[in-house]
Amino acid sequence: MHKIQFTETVLRDANQSLIATRLPYDEFAPILETMDQAGYYSIECWGGATFDTCLRYLNEDPWERLRNIRKAVKNTKLQMLLRGQNILGYKHYPDDVVRTFVQRSVDNGIDVIRIFDALNDLRNIEVSVAETLKCKAVAQVAISYTTSPVHSIDNYVKLIKRIEEMGASELCIKDMAGVMSPQEAADMVKAIKENSNLRLDLHTHSTTGLAYMTLLKAVEAGVDVIDTAVSCFSGGTSQASTNTLVYALKQLGYDVDVKPEKVKVINDFFKPIQAKFLESGLLDPKVMSTDADALVYQVPGGMLSNLVSQLKAVNQMDKFDEVLAEVPRVRKDLGYPPLVTPSSQMVGVQAVQNVLAGERYKLLTSEIKGYLRGEYGTPPGDVDAELVRKVLGDEKPLTVRFADTLEPGMEAGKINAGSLARNEEDVLSYILFPPIAEAFFKQREAQEQNKVHYTITRSE
Ligand code: CO
Numbered sequence: 001m002h003k004i005q006f007t008e009t010v011l012r013d014a015n016q017s018l019i020a021t022r023l024p025y026d027e028f029a030p031i032l033e034t035m036d037q038a039g040y041y042s043i044e045c046w047g048g049a050t051f052d053t054c055l056r057y058l059n060e061d062p063w064e065r066l067r068n069i070r071k072a073v074k075n076t077k078l079q080m081l082l083r084g085q086n087i088l089g090y091k092h093y094p095d096d097v098v099r100t101f102v103q104r105s106v107d108n109g110i111d112v113i114r115i116f117d118a119l120n121d122l123r124n125i126e127v128s129v130a131e132t133l134k135c136k137a138v139a140q141v142a143i144s145y146t147t148s149p150v151h152s153i154d155n156y157v158k159l160i161k162r163i164e165e166m167g168a169s170e171l172c173i174k175d176m177a178g179v180m181s182p183q184e185a186a187d188m189v190k191a192i193k194e195n196s197n198l199r200l201d202l203h204t205h206s207t208t209g210l211a212y213m214t215l216l217k218a219v220e221a222g223v224d225v226i227d228t229a230v231s232c233f234s235g236g237t238s239q240a241s242t243n244t245l246v247y248a249l250k251q252l253g254y255d256v257d258v259k260p261e262k263v264k265v266i267n268d269f270f271k272p273i274q275a276k277f278l279e280s281g282l283l284d285p286k287v288m289s290t291d292a293d294a295l296v297y298q299v300p301g302g303m304l305s306n307l308v309s310q311l312k313a314v315n316q317m318d319k320f321d322e323v324l325a326e327v328p329r330v331r332k333d334l335g336y337p338p339l340v341t342p343s344s345q346m347v348g349v350q351a352v353q354n355v356l357a358g359e360r361y362k363l364l365t366s367e368i369k370g371y372l373r374g375e376y377g378t379p380p381g382d383v384d385a386e387l388v389r390k391v392l393g394d395e396k397p398l399t400v401r402f403a404d405t406l407e408p409g410m411e412a413g414k415i416n417a418g419s420l421a422r423n424e425e426d427v428l429s430y431i432l433f434p435p436i437a438e439a440f441f442k443q444r445e446a447q448e449q450n451k452v453h454y455t456i457t458r459s460e
Contacts, residue, residue: 003255005041005225006246007079007201009239010270011069012044014229017205017237017302018287019277021053025065031269032072038266039257040076041225042112045069046105047080051088055433055440063108063425070109077111077138083341084117084125085403089432090342092124092375094406097413099131101428106135108425114203116142116174118343121377122162123401129166140201142172145180145188146338147298148331150381153191160192170199170225175214176340177300178205178237182217189221201225204239207300209290211240219249230267232274236288237302243267297324303344310352319355326351333387334371335379346371361387374398420445 009015015023035043046066054062069078085092087101105113113132117124120143132139141163143156160171173180173188180188185202192200202218204211204227215226227239234241246258277283294300299307307324311317330351337343346367354360370376372388374397388397398405409431414421417430420441429437 001253001255002222003224003257004219004249006039006242006256006258007042007044007203007225007227008035008038008040008242009044009227009229010233010266012046012048012050012079012081013203013227014233014238016049017239018233019282021049022057022277022282023273024058025060025068027273028270029068029072031266032069034262034265034269036073036076037259038076038262039259041257042077042079043069043073044079044081044114044227046078046110047082047088047114049088051429052433052436055429056436059440059443061425061440061444062429063104066105066108066110078109079112079114079140080105080110082113082115082128084115084128085401086118086124086342087432092402092406093431094409095127095403097409097428097431098127098403100410100424102128102131102137103135104425104428106132106137110137112138112140112170114140114142114172114174116144116172116340117377118144118340119337119377119379120144120159122159122166124377124403126166127403129168133167133169138169139167140170140172141166141168142174142201142203144338144340145173145175146177146336147179147184148336148381150336153187156188157191157195160196164196164198168198170201171196172201172203174340175202175204176338177294178207178211179294179298179300180204180214181210182213185214185223186217186221189218189223193222199224201227203227205237206235206240206290207237208292208294210295212244215240215245216248219254230263230270232267232271236286236290238288297327299324299327300339300344303327303339303348306345306348307352310349314356316356322355323351326354330354332381333384334368335381335383337371337379342367343371343376361390364391372397375402377402417441 011028015021051062054060054065085098087093087098115125115128125141129139129141143159163171200223202215202223204214228242228245229239231241231243243263246256246260246263250256293304311320327347330347339347349365350368353363357363369391372383372391413427413431417427420438421427421430
């Protein structure tokens with residue numbers, strides 16, 4: 001039986017999926033050394049929404065968080081999630097910013113960078129992959145998994161071959177919506193393993209209840225690494241449970257390095273934290289349960305709740321069914337983008353507007369216009385020709401990669417951030433989230449002045 005390795009997600013995806021990434025560093029710091037001894041392949045602890053949330057809500061410097069984790073975790077690989085040319089923001093950035101971000105991430109302690117593009121347009125990840133390899137880190141390329149008339153196993157295998165040619169170190173199937181079925185996992189993993197020797201990771205979510213079956217089928221078909229979360233932060237919109245899968249896979253005879261006694265200690269550590277978040281209401285028990293609606297609507301769970309809040313805000317919940325029926329139509333018109341950030345927001349908002357306006361595409365978001373211009377890359381399928389004509393008129397969509405039309409950004413970022421930024425890391429925080437980083441820098445200065453004042457007055 002082959003070896004199955006684990007990527008523990010409690011510090012990133014589980015944190016993001018269950019409690020909106022609101023876990024402060026100080027709360028998990030005491031368990032890091034134990035996590036280092038658990039036998040994980042890697043600990044996913046940075047990137048995704050952690051960066052934005054640290055600055056915006058936790059008054060934490062994300063770079064300092066990473067350095068602190070690195071100090072405590074000396075042996076296990078630290079992993080981050082990077083949205084290719086989007087870095088950790090919501091638009092495309094120039095290449096020099098992408099390269100500097102990758103360099104600083106590796107220098108501050110990252111070993112594995114999982115890189116993906118929402119549209120699986122490989123032009124949007126080639127710079128970050130090349131830079132990751134240059135920095136001698138692991139470039140794990142993830143394909144955004146979705147089902148549609150233009151997505152097939154053959155097409156995914158072709159994509160995988162191109163990813164291998166780019167020099168990727170590892171592969172990942174990223175099923176952000178948790179809609180990959182056991183049969184699909186078996187077929188996909190088998191096909192990929194027949195065509196590539198790279199280490200393969202399966203990333204899925206428990207949202208629809210398929211995760212355990214899907215992971216088991218993937219394991220049987222030869223997957224090398226699975227993403228799981230410590231059991232009290234597992235289930236629902238998070239990953240399947242580490243503790244449970246270690247138990248089951250060991251008994252089935254697979255070679256598993258993760259130590260059950262260590263993951264028990266880690267789970268015991270997180271239990272009171274989970275209880276605290278439940279009590280504060282930040283952890284809604286609903287997100288921990290199973291919701292199979294996504295299998296019917298083919299809409300990720302997070303997107304469903306966004307649609308509900310958009311409609312509630314304008315008192316039009318009676319239009320919910322109409323909006324749900326409109327989502328797949330908008331997706332088809334846009335050439336079947338996988339529904340992941342930022343395309344999921346784009347499709348959702350446009351579907352709501354189409355229904356509320358009583359006329360399709362009467363109102364258009366600037367994101368949809370950008371998408372049709374090709375600013376996010378090439379859609380997987382054909383975009384509705386009439387819609388393109390309506391929006392672009394005589395203008396032709398971009399044929400080059402959008403980042404090729406952008407001016408370099410590091411120097412301008414340094415100038416704009418001014419004296420508030422103390423190093424290149426600060427400049428990057430500023431380029432990604434200008435007003436939020438600025439507020440954070442100002443608060444940092446104020447706190448330091450208070451501290452100096454306090455020390456002086458106390459010594460007097
Ligand atoms: Co995820």
